[in-house]
Amino acid sequence: MEKSDHTCLDQYLAAFEESLASRNYKPDTLKNYRYLLRRFGRLLDDEAIAPSALTPDLAVELGRRLPATPQSQIKVPNLARLFVAHLIEIGVATRPPLTPAQAERTELLSNFETYLIRQRGLSPRTIYHVLRFADRFLDHRFGDNMLDLPALNVGDVVAFMEHLLTRKRPFRDKTPATHLRSFCQYLFAMRAAVQKPATVAAG
Template identity: 30%
Template sequence: MISEENVSGEMAIETTRAALCRQEFLERLRVQGYAPCTVRTYNGIVGQFCAEVEKRGLNAGKLDGAAVEAARRAVLANASESARTYAKFCLTRFIDYLVDAGVAGLPEPPCKEPTALDRLREEYDLYLRQQRALSEATIYHCLRFLERFMAFRFGETLGDLNAIP
């Protein structure tokens, strides 16, 4: 049975681990030759992220993709319009570092329903591979031609292929 003291102790250890990851990340930037002002900027942005994680009561075991994305959005919401792009870049690098260290997980990309044009592209790709046995380079160029032609002829949506003269 886990007592309150053990849970608190575990959370303190996990918080320390997140802080260590932050310090290791910043030290890695210093070793790579980043300017002190750049490291300070990273420190500020990463510090906001870590504070947001701690404010939500998340430890390393609970840093799944959804929690990471929620904390990331909260930090970016506080950033000014002019600094948001750079803050997004800094956060992405730190989150990637956390994922590589095994402390956090990435959010699942949203499932996109394939369009009719996507299905046509997949069928054409399959045809080029199985029926024509073309090389990867040739398949690549054929698919690029298909995409350019369809965009020129129909735009964003797939039109009636029988209407092509």
């Protein structure tokens, strides 16, 4: 049963839950998130780590110290990273400097998000998941390296989908393929837009 003692994260939990509720997260999911984040908050209190000192990498490292039950489908390190992103967004924590590769990926995903909003008119929740799978695909293909988008091919997409299906908890629905298709269509359109002026000039 969850302890009732206050943690250093309690004052930020309501706003975090509101941000997720706007993406249509279910109440039971948010309740579970609160329980796990209060456990994470007690760990921070024990380690004398202030929320303002958290970074995404530190949150993941600390989150791995909390034991997870075999039945749990929520990974505490991933939830902790998501929560730190919220702390950064509201100005509590400081965003760490981006490497050139991270800056390049951030710009690409930001432009993709703008495209999804203006051209596709998707819901905030759907956009969140599409961006999440696009980021995971880039991470699977390029890791921490600079992007080489012209080098992407069908084999890279197949390899990523096989990676998802061979996880301990494989994805059984079709949404990853749909989300990844949207991203690939965007990359194709972006590449065509870049190549078109060059073709016209050559003619």
